[in-house]
Amino acid sequence: MSGSGRLRDWLGEVRRLASVEHRTIALSVLRIFVGLTLLIYYSQHILQREYLWGNAGLVPFSRFQQLMHFRHSFSLYLLSSSFLYQTAVFYVGLVVTLAFTLGYRSRVSSVLFYVFTWSLFQRNVFLLTGGDNLLYLVAFLLMFTDCGAHFSIDAIAGRSRTQPGPFVAMVHNYAVLAIILQLSLVYLTSAFYKLQGDLWQNGTALYYVLRTSEFNLSPFAHHFYDKETVASLLTWGTVIFEISWSFLIWNRRTKVFVALSAVLLHSMIGYFMGLVWFSFVFIGAQVIIFKDSELMGYAARVREVADAARSSIIARMPRGKALRTISQTPARLS
Amino acid sequence: MWWLGFAACGLGLIVHFSLIQLSNMPMSPLKHRMKALLDSYVNPYFSQRWNFFAPTPPTFDLVLLARGRYLDPNTAEIADSDWVDVSDALIDALRKNRLTPLFHAEISLSNALVHFANNLSKDPRTFTEKDGKKYLPAEIPADVDPADMTVMRRTAMADLEITYPNITFESVQLEVMIYILPRFAERHKELAEDLPTVALVAWQPAEWVPPYCCYSRLNPSHRRRPLWREP
Numbered sequence: 001m002s003g004s005g006r007l008r009d010w011l012g013e014v015r016r017l018a019s020v021e022h023r024t025i026a027l028s029v030l031r032i033f034v035g036l037t038l039l040i041y042y043s044q045h046i047l048q049r050e051y052l053w054g055n056a057g058l059v060p061f062s063r064f065q066q067l068m069h070f071r072h073s074f075s076l077y078l079l080s081s082s083f084l085y086q087t088a089v090f091y092v093g094l095v096v097t098l099a100f101t102l103g104y105r106s107r108v109s110s111v112l113f114y115v116f117t118w119s120l121f122q123r124n125v126f127l128l129t130g131g132d133n134l135l136y137l138v139a140f141l142l143m144f145t146d147c148g149a150h151f152s153i154d155a156i157a158g159r160s161r162t163q164p165g166p167f168v169a170m171v172h173n174y175a176v177l178a179i180i181l182q183l184s185l186v187y188l189t190s191a192f193y194k195l196q197g198d199l200w201q202n203g204t205a206l207y208y209v210l211r212t213s214e215f216n217l218s219p220f221a222h223h224f225y226d227k228e229t230v231a232s233l234l235t236w237g238t239v240i241f242e243i244s245w246s247f248l249i250w251n252r253r254t255k256v257f258v259a260l261s262a263v264l265l266h267s268m269i270g271y272f273m274g275l276v277w278f279s280f281v282f283i284g285a286q287v288i289i290f291k292d293s294e295l296m297g298y299a300a301r302v303r304e305v306a307d308a309a310r311s312s313i314i315a316r317m318p319r320g321k322a323l324r325t326i327s328q329t330p331a332r333l334s
Numbered sequence: 335m336w337w338l339g340f341a342a343c344g345l346g347l348i349v350h351f352s353l354i355q356l357s358n359m360p361m362s363p364l365k366h367r368m369k370a371l372l373d374s375y376v377n378p379y380f381s382q383r384w385n386f387f388a389p390t391p392p393t394f395d396l397v398l399l400a401r402g403r404y405l406d407p408n409t410a411e412i413a414d415s416d417w418v419d420v421s422d423a424l425i426d427a428l429r430k431n432r433l434t435p436l437f438h439a440e441i442s443l444s445n446a447l448v449h450f451a452n453n454l455s456k457d458p459r460t461f462t463e464k465d466g467k468k469y470l471p472a473e474i475p476a477d478v479d480p481a482d483m484t485v486m487r488r489t490a491m492a493d494l495e496i497t498y499p500n501i502t503f504e505s506v507q508l509e510v511m512i513y514i515l516p517r518f519a520e521r522h523k524e525l526a527e528d529l530p531t532v533a534l535v536a537w538q539p540a541e542w543v544p545p546y547c548c549y550s551r552l553n554p555s556h557r558r559r560p561l562w563r564e565p
Contacts, residue, residue, distance in 0.1 A: 018340060044435035047547035051492060052438055056544050058488050063481065073378040118379075126485050127442035133382050140379070167339055174343045181351055189358045189384040197389030204518040208391040211515050213421070213525070214444050217429045225521060274428045274437070 019166035023176050024149035025292045028103070030179075031110075031147040033284025034135055035101025037277055038117055042094040049090055052124060055081055059124050068122065075122035076115065093120055103152020105159075110147060114139045131278030137182055138285065144175035179288050184246035191242035200239060203232030215273040224272075241265060249289040259286045354380055395513040395525060396447040397421045400490030402503035402540060415501065417509070420493045421447070439489065439546045446485035451512060453479045454533065470531065476538040483535070486510075491543040503540040509533065 045052050055061040061081040068078055076089050093116035099105065100113035117139055121128055146164065148154040164172070199205040207225035210216055225231045241261055248254040263283050270279030287295075356365055357376040365372065398420040406413040424440035454460045454470075457478050461468040476483065486508055494503060511530040516523040 015336065015340075019336075041438075045438070048435065048439070048545070050544035051546045052442075054544065056542070058442055058485050058543075060484070063484055067481065071378045122378075124442065126445050126482075127438040128445075129441060130384065130386065137380065137382065166336055170336070170340055171343065174347060178347055178350075181347070185351065185355060185358070186382075186384045189355070190386045190388065192359075193385045193388035197391070199391055200388060205387065205391045207518050207521060208393055208515055209387050211521070211525075212392050212395045213397070213425055214395075214440075217425075217432070225518075231518075271432065274432055274440075276432050276437070 015166075018170045018173055021146050021149070021164060021169045021172045023288065023290070023292060024146055025295045026287045026290055027142070027145050027147040027176065028150035028152060029287045029295075030138065030284055031103065031106070031142060032101060032151060033281065033287075034139055034142065035097055035113070037131075037135060037281055037284075038097045038113075038120075039094075039101055040277070041120075042090075042097060049087075052127065053077075053090065053120065054086065055083070057124075058126065064123060067125065071122075071125075073122050074119075076119035077123045089116075089119065092116070103148035103154050106146070106148025106152060106154050110139075110143045110145075114143055129275060129278045131275065131281040134182075134186065134285065135281050138179055138281075141175045141178050141182070145172045176288065179285075180249070183285055183288070184249075187242040187245040191239055194239045194242070200235060203228075203235045206235040206238070207231050210272065217274045218272050221272055238265065252294065255289050259289060262286045350380075354382065358382065358384065392448075393515050394451070395515060396444075396451055397511040397513070397530075398443065398447060398486055398490065399509040399511065400494060401507050402491075402494045402498065402501065403505045403507070403537065404501050404503050412504075415494065415498055415503075418490075418493055418497050420490050423493060424489075435547055439492075442485055443489045446482040446489075447510065450479050450482040450486065450510065451533075453482070460533075470533050473534050473536045476536045478535075483508075483538075487538055488541070488543045491540060492545050494540075495543065496545055505537045506540045507537045508535040510535070 051057040055064075059067070064075075065078065067073075068075060077086055079085070096109060096112045096116050100109040103109075114136070118136055121132060121136060146168075148159075194200040194205070197205065199208060204225075210221045210225055223230070224234055245258055245262070248258045263286065266279035266282045270276045290298075353368075353372060353375050356368065357372045359365060399417045400420050401417045402415045404413060404415070405411075421443065424436055424443060427434045427436040428440055454474075455468065459471075460474050460478055461470055463469075487506060490506055490508055491503070494501075494506065510533040512533065513525050513530045514528065515525070516527075
């Protein structure tokens with residue numbers, strides 16, 4: 001085959017691949033993680049809405065206006081200081097978040113979700129963590145994806161079954177790539193800064209983090225810094241994980257190891273440092289590294305193991321007990 | 335047409351992440367030169383910070399104390415309340431329950447405290463220099479770092495209102511205690527063994543603040559008072 005023929009084939013393959021939506025299962029799971037986080041925020045804050053988000057609370061309206069002007073930012077909460085309006089925006093945001101999480105009219109609800117989430121976060125920027133930062137960046141990119149294709153009201157209603165046009169699919173795929181690149185950037189930037197720090201280099205950084213009263217929440221925390229070896233391994237292990245994440249997610253085998261390491265690391269951050277919602281968002285984001293076929297393969301394997309375990313339990317049950325249970329059923333029904 | 339869109343999206347992605355990554359990097363001649371573009375493109379909608387305790391993790395612990403001033407109806411004289419440990423009450427709630435709704439109240443106070451402590455050395459009114467060393471004044475003006483000060487003051491007010499439900503405060507005073515963490519080699523030392531640096535803020539007018547939720551489950555009478563204040 002000539003060079004131009006090979007190029008034509010290669011371009012055809014690129015177009016074919018880019019014209020089909022990829023990782024829709026992962027995106028749907030990510031939608032649920034992101035939506036659930038905000039749903040929990042809204043529901044936890046109903047009783048303290050005025051304190052956290054209101055005009056008489058932590059950030060008075062005049063201070064909020066100044067901050068928005070300084071940051072050149074926008075928020076729906078900026079449009080009026082009236083108590084009624086602010087309350088209405090909060091509760092409409094809650095309804096939009098519920099619709100987004102359940103996957104109702106996902107194309108529209110994902111846009112509304114981003115607008116309301118951004119507006120809420122801008123109302124009080126003091127209470128944001130790195131998890132919230134990642135959340136609104138991912139929420140922005142989810143607007144360009146078909147994130148309601150699975151586990152959604154749209155899927156049940158059959159709204160997402162029509163194959164999107166090649167241009168829409170291409171934008172979707174670029175957004176998926178952008179989410180992966182965004183996560184890579186998070187871990188690589190973090191590792192870049194850690195490698196420059198003396199305390200990260202000498203393996204004691206974890207001690208200082210866990211020693212502050214804010215993050216020293218567990219009675220077991222001292223086990224991680226009492227011994228030099230443990231403290232060093234955990235400090236360096238964190239840096240190694242952050243560096244390797246971007247490189248190991250492209251291999252079918254190593255990506256499983258990466259995802260499990262991420263779940264372990266972020267679960268520990270959640271428990272020991274109390275950053276539960278930060279960890280929740282980061283754990284949920286790991287799903288994007290898996291293709292749909294891989295996720296379906298894992299689900300099938302989990303079902304096989306569960307079936308085997310069920311069969312094994314039934315086989316080990318005393319025969320008389322099992323028979324008795326069966327023989328009692330008709331009597332109860334009658 | 336499809337290929338045009340494909341190329342434009344690809345190029346857009348490269349430019350987007352290049353600008354974001356440049357804004358994430360430490361200051362450099364290139365970043366300095368592109369500052370205007372980076373500020374207008376990245377901030378606020380794509381702003382991000384991924385340092386995560388790097389390059390230097392926290393080497394000090396910050397605690398906010400507060401007390402209120404009020405007119406005592408029994409004596410008709412001005413009286414001051416006891417100091418309350420605002421930070422500890424919120425951290426303790428998180429220690430008992432990682433899923434507490436008070437998490438965001440705690441994190442906002444913590445963020446404000448860290449910014450305030452970092453800004454202390456930037457405002458010339460917050461220190462005096464002698465023999466090349468910086469010293470905190472007896473009292474820091476209340477209008478230093480107004481954004482963080484507002485969050486600190488309002489968190490303190492919410493706490494004082496819960497701790498003293500029958501008192502209407504006229505003014506409030508904040509105190510930030512900065513404990514230097516023991517070095518790793520001295521990790522078995524208690525935090526309170528060394529005296530903290532104390533940043534006392536001038537009295538400020540008190541304003542009513544709606545309470546944060548779930549606080550009534552805590553018992554204010556059991557709250558820790560800083561040891562060094564005991565007679």
